[in-house]
Amino acid sequence: MTDTKTLPTATRLNRAAGATANWADERTSIGAFTKFLARKIFPDHWSFMLGEVALYSFIVLLLSGVILTAFFVPSMDFVHYEGEFAQLKGVEMSKAFESTIHMSFEVPGGLLMRQIHHWAALIFTAAIVTHMARVFFTGAFRKPREINWLIGFTLMILSLAAGFTGYSLPDDVLSGNGLRIIDGVIRSIPILGSYISYWLFGGEFPGEALIPRMFTAHILLIPALILSLIAVHLFLVFLQKHTQYPGPGRTDKNVVGLPLFPVYTAKAGGFFFVVFGVIALLGALFQINPVWNYGPYDPSPVSAGTQPDWYMLFIDGGLRIMPGQVEVVLWGYTLSLNILIPAVIMPGLFFGFLALYPWIESWATGDRGERHVLDRPRNAPVRTGIGVALITFYVVLVLEGSNDIVANLFRLSINDLTILFRIAVFALPVLAFWVTKRIAMGLQRKDRELVLHGHETGRIVRFDNGEYIEVHEPLSDEERWMLVSYQNLKPRELAPEHNEHGVRRKGYRWDRFKAALSRFYYEDRVEPVTPAELHEAHEHHKAEIEGMAARSEAHSAARADAAADKAPADA
Amino acid sequence: MSIDNAHDHEVVEEEFTDPGVPEYHRPRRADLDPKAARKAELQTAALFGLSIIGTVMAIWAWATGSVSSENIAETQRTTMLIGLGIFLAMIGIGTGAIHWAKTLMRDHEMIEERHPMRSSDEAREGAIEKLKDGAKDSGVGIGRRGLLKGSLITALAIAPLAVLVPAVGNMGGDWDVSKLKHSMWRQGMRLTKDPSGEPIKASDVTIGSVFHVIPEGLNDLEHHKLEEKAKAVVLLVRLDPRDLNIQPGREDWSFDGIVAYSKICTHVGCPVALYEQQTHHLLCPCHQSTFDVANGAKVVFGPAKRPLPQLPIAVDDEGYIVAQSDFHEPIGPSFWERLK
Numbered sequence A: 001m002t003d004t005k006t007l008p009t010a011t012r013l014n015r016a017a018g019a020t021a022n023w024a025d026e027r028t029s030i031g032a033f034t035k036f037l038a039r040k041i042f043p044d045h046w047s048f049m050l051g052e053v054a055l056y057s058f059i060v061l062l063l064s065g066v067i068l069t070a071f072f073v074p075s076m077d078f079v080h081y082e083g084e085f086a087q088l089k090g091v092e093m094s095k096a097f098e099s100t101i102h103m104s105f106e107v108p109g110g111l112l113m114r115q116i117h118h119w120a121a122l123i124f125t126a127a128i129v130t131h132m133a134r135v136f137f138t139g140a141f142r143k144p145r146e147i148n149w150l151i152g153f154t155l156m157i158l159s160l161a162a163g164f165t166g167y168s169l170p171d172d173v174l175s176g177n178g179l180r181i182i183d184g185v186i187r188s189i190p191i192l193g194s195y196i197s198y199w200l201f202g203g204e205f206p207g208e209a210l211i212p213r214m215f216t217a218h219i220l221l222i223p224a225l226i227l228s229l230i231a232v233h234l235f236l237v238f239l240q241k242h243t244q245y246p247g248p249g250r251t252d253k254n255v256v257g258l259p260l261f262p263v264y265t266a267k268a269g270g271f272f273f274v275v276f277g278v279i280a281l282l283g284a285l286f287q288i289n290p291v292w293n294y295g296p297y298d299p300s301p302v303s304a305g306t307q308p309d310w311y312m313l314f315i316d317g318g319l320r321i322m323p324g325q326v327e328v329v330l331w332g333y334t335l336s337l338n339i340l341i342p343a344v345i346m347p348g349l350f351f352g353f354l355a356l357y358p359w360i361e362s363w364a365t366g367d368r369g370e371r372h373v374l375d376r377p378r379n380a381p382v383r384t385g386i387g388v389a390l391i392t393f394y395v396v397l398v399l400e401g402s403n404d405i406v407a408n409l410f411r412l413s414i415n416d417l418t419i420l421f422r423i424a425v426f427a428l429p430v431l432a433f434w435v436t437k438r439i440a441m442g443l444q445r446k447d448r449e450l451v452l453h454g455h456e457t458g459r460i461v462r463f464d465n466g467e468y469i470e471v472h473e474p475l476s477d478e479e480r481w482m483l484v485s486y487q488n489l490k491p492r493e494l495a496p497e498h499n500e501h502g503v504r505r506k507g508y509r510w511d512r513f514k515a516a517l518s519r520f521y522y523e524d525r526v527e528p529v530t531p532a533e534l535h536e537a538h539e540h541h542k543a544e545i546e547g548m549a550a551r552s553e554a555h556s557a558a559r560a561d562a563a564a565d566k567a568p569a570d571a
Numbered sequence B: 001m002s003i004d005n006a007h008d009h010e011v012v013e014e015e016f017t018d019p020g021v022p023e024y025h026r027p028r029r030a031d032l033d034p035k036a037a038r039k040a041e042l043q044t045a046a047l048f049g050l051s052i053i054g055t056v057m058a059i060w061a062w063a064t065g066s067v068s069s070e071n072i073a074e075t076q077r078t079t080m081l082i083g084l085g086i087f088l089a090m091i092g093i094g095t096g097a098i099h100w101a102k103t104l105m106r107d108h109e110m111i112e113e114r115h116p117m118r119s120s121d122e123a124r125e126g127a128i129e130k131l132k133d134g135a136k137d138s139g140v141g142i143g144r145r146g147l148l149k150g151s152l153i154t155a156l157a158i159a160p161l162a163v164l165v166p167a168v169g170n171m172g173g174d175w176d177v178s179k180l181k182h183s184m185w186r187q188g189m190r191l192t193k194d195p196s197g198e199p200i201k202a203s204d205v206t207i208g209s210v211f212h213v214i215p216e217g218l219n220d221l222e223h224h225k226l227e228e229k230a231k232a233v234v235l236l237v238r239l240d241p242r243d244l245n246i247q248p249g250r251e252d253w254s255f256d257g258i259v260a261y262s263k264i265c266t267h268v269g270c271p272v273a274l275y276e277q278q279t280h281h282l283l284c285p286c287h288q289s290t291f292d293v294a295n296g297a298k299v300v301f302g303p304a305k306r307p308l309p310q311l312p313i314a315v316d317d318e319g320y321i322v323a324q325s326d327f328h329e330p331i332g333p334s335f336w337e338r339l340k
Helices: A002-028 A030-038 A046-069 A095-105 A110-138 A146-168 A173-187 A193-201 A210-240 A260-285 A310-321 A337-365 A381-401 A403-410 A414-453 A477-484 A508-522 A531-553 A559-565 B003-008 B034-064 B072-103 B121-137 B142-171 B177-181 B225-232
Strands: A078-080 A092-094 A254-259 A327-330 A333-336 A455-462 A468-473 B110-113 B191-193 B210-215 B234-238 B258-262 B274-276 B281-283 B290-292 B298-301 B313-315 B321-323
Touching (some): A030 A260, A046 A110, A046 A260, A092 A095, A095 B072, A110 A260, A110 B072, A146 A173, A146 A337, A193 B177, A260 B072, A310 A381, A310 A414, A337 A508, A381 A508, A403 A414, A414 A531, B191 B321, B258 B313
Antiparallel strands (some): A078 A092, A327 A333, B210 B234, B234 B258, B274 B281, B281 B290, B313 B321
C-alpha cells in the first residue's frame, strides 16, 4: 500500500534528477568528471584533518568577512564619537575605529561576527602551521609534492599577511602601535627604508592612506591570492592522490582508503560544520580584541602587557631579545642591525629554510623516486630532530615575545628572563635536536626489539627443572610489516675527486657537500629487521626452548651451564 | 612470511614481503545488529534536529535581542545567544553527518592504483612534436628568431614598469623623507599637556612628577596632526637636581631638575610611557628598552641603542615651560640617512 503510493513520486523525482543531470552533462561533460571523482579513494588518518581545519576556517573567514564589510568604513578621516559608550564620549577617532565600535555595539550580531572573524583568523593561521608541521614530520613534501609544499608555504605567508592587515584595520591603539613597530622595522632597511615607509603610508607615519590601502589588500588582493592558491593546492592533491601512512598493502603505487562519496562527503563535509560551529562558540563566549577598551589610535599612549596576535609574537620576541649594541654607523649612515637581524634577516632565513627544505633533504637522500607512503617520524630521526629544533627556536622567541607576561606570571625579573632567553634561543634548539634524534632512534630500536622477540604475553611458564620463562608471542604479518617496511637510507657515496685521467671533475665540491649532508642525516641509523635477522633470532629461541626442554626432561643437574647459555630471556 | 614459515623454509628471503591489505574487517555494532543501526539512525536524525533548533534560536535571538552602546552587557548577551544558536545550527549538521559516516556507511577499505606523475614517453614525444609544429607555423626563420625573441622578452619584461612606475610613484606622497628629521617644536613654543593642550607652569611640576606633553598649537592643526604628534610627543620629568647628571654640552637644556625627552623609542618607535620614580628609569612596554632619565636617557637595557633625544627647555616670563628649539637630532627609530 505504502509502496504503491510512494513509488510514483520517487520515479518523478528520479526523472527530474535524471533530466537535470542530462541537461548539465550535455553542456559540461560533468558525467565523466563525476565518474572520476565520486568514488575517488582517500586514506584515513586524524592528522589529515589539520589541512581541512585551515580550509574550513578560511571559508568561515570569507563568510564573516563579507558581513563585516557591510558595516566597516575604511577611512582615516576624523570624527568625534557621538555614541552612548561612556568611555569614548567626545573622543576624536578615525571613521574606521568609529565604525568598528558602531558595528560592535549597535548592530545585533555585529560583535559576534567580529569575534567569529578574529577567532577564525587565529585558528586559520594555527591550522596552517600545524598542517605544515604534519607534512614536514611525515615527509609528505617529498617527490612529487615539492611544488605543493611551496604553494602551502606561500599560503602560510599570505595567511600572516591577511592576519596582520586585518588586525590593523580597526585603527585602535594596540594595532596602531603594531604598525608603528612595522614602520620602525621598515626604516631599518638600508638605503631604501625611509622610501618604503613613505610608499606604504603615503608619506609620513601614520598618514591617511594606510587603512584604505590595507582594506583593499585585506578584502581583495590577499584573499584572491589565497583562494586561487588553495584551488591549485587542492587540484594537486587530487592529481597526485593523497599520501598514506605505512601499513599492510599500502605502497607507493596505490592508495588505500574510503571513497569520496559517500564517506568523505559526509565526514569532510560534516567537519566543515563542526569547525564553523566551534568557531561560532568561541565567538559567542570568548571576547577577543575589545578595541573599545584600548581606544582609537593616538601616537602617545600605550599600555604594558600588549602583545600582537600569536603569529607575530616570534618576530616581536626577536626584537625584544636582540641587544641594542649592534647598531652601527658606517660612513655617516646608520645600519640598525639590532632591528634588521631579528625582524628581517632572521625571519628571512627561517622561512627560506622552510621553503627550501624538500630540496635540502633530497640533496641528502639522492632519492629520485615518488614517495607516497609517509614516514613515521621516528624513522627519519634527523628530519624529526630538525623539525623539533625549529619549533623550539620558534617557541623560545614566542615566549620572549610575551616576556613581560611570563615574568609577571612567574615573578621573575624581566631582564634576567631576557638574558636567559638570549642563551636559550641558541642552546635549546641544539639540545632539542639531539634529544629528539636520540628518542626517535630509541623508538626504532624498540620496534626492532618487538619484531625480533614478539609481544610479552605476561604468561609465565615453569619448566620441570624449576626455570621460569615468559612466553613471547610473535607479531602478525601486518604488524611486523608496519615496523620493518621503512626506507633504509644510507649516506651517499662520494665519487672520487679526479677521473681516470687525473682530471678534477666538475661539480666535485657540490657532491662533497651533498655527501657531507647525507652523512649528517644517515650516518647514525637503526636499520629495519631483515628476514635473516628474524630467522636467526627465531632459531636462537628454538634452540633455547628445545635445549631447555631436553634439559628438563633429563633432569639435568648442570643448571649453571643452562644459565650461561641463556642469553636473551625470550621465547 | 610468518614466523612459522621462517622456521620451515631453509631459504630466507632478502626482504619482507608486504602481506597486503588485510581481508579481515572488524564489524561495527550497526553492521551486525539492526537495532543498533536503527539507533544510530535516530541519533543522527536527532543531531540534525538539534541543528534546526539552533537555526531557530539564532533568528529568535537576533529578532528579540537588544543592543546598546550605553549598556554593553545587553549587546554582549545578544551576541552570546545568536552565537550559541549558530553553534548549534552548525555543530548539529556536522556531528550528525560524521556520526552517520562512522556508524552506517560501509567502511571496507578500497584500493585505487596510482600512476606515475611522469607522462608516458609517447605523450612526451607527442608534446614535443606539437611544439615543433607550432614553432614551424610561427613563420619565423632560424636567423630571425633571436631578434624577435630578444625584443619580445625585453618588451614584456619592462612593460609592467609602464604601470608600476606611476603607481608606485603616486603612493609615497611627496617623498620628502627629510621630514623624518624634524618635528614642529620651535623656540619659545610652550609645552602643553596631552591631550588637553593646557600649558605647564614650572612651579606645577613637583619633584618626581611626570607630564605627557604635546607642543602648543598641535590640537589646532588642520592637517597632519597625527604625523606631527607622532614626532613631537615629549615626556617631562622633574628630578631632584642632586640626582640629575647633566650631560656635557646640555648644561642649559634643563630647568631646575626639569628635563624633557622625546617619548618615541629610539628602537622601533613605540611610546616610552612607563616611568619608574625610584630608579628614574623609563621603560618601553613594547620591547623593554630601558632609559635612564637621570643620566641623559641613555639605554641601560634592551634592544635600543641610542638615548632618547632631549628637548632643550627654558621658562618664559609668565613661568611657563617652553622649548628652546627643535630636537637636535631626529627622534624615533633609526634610519639609514638620519645623520646626513
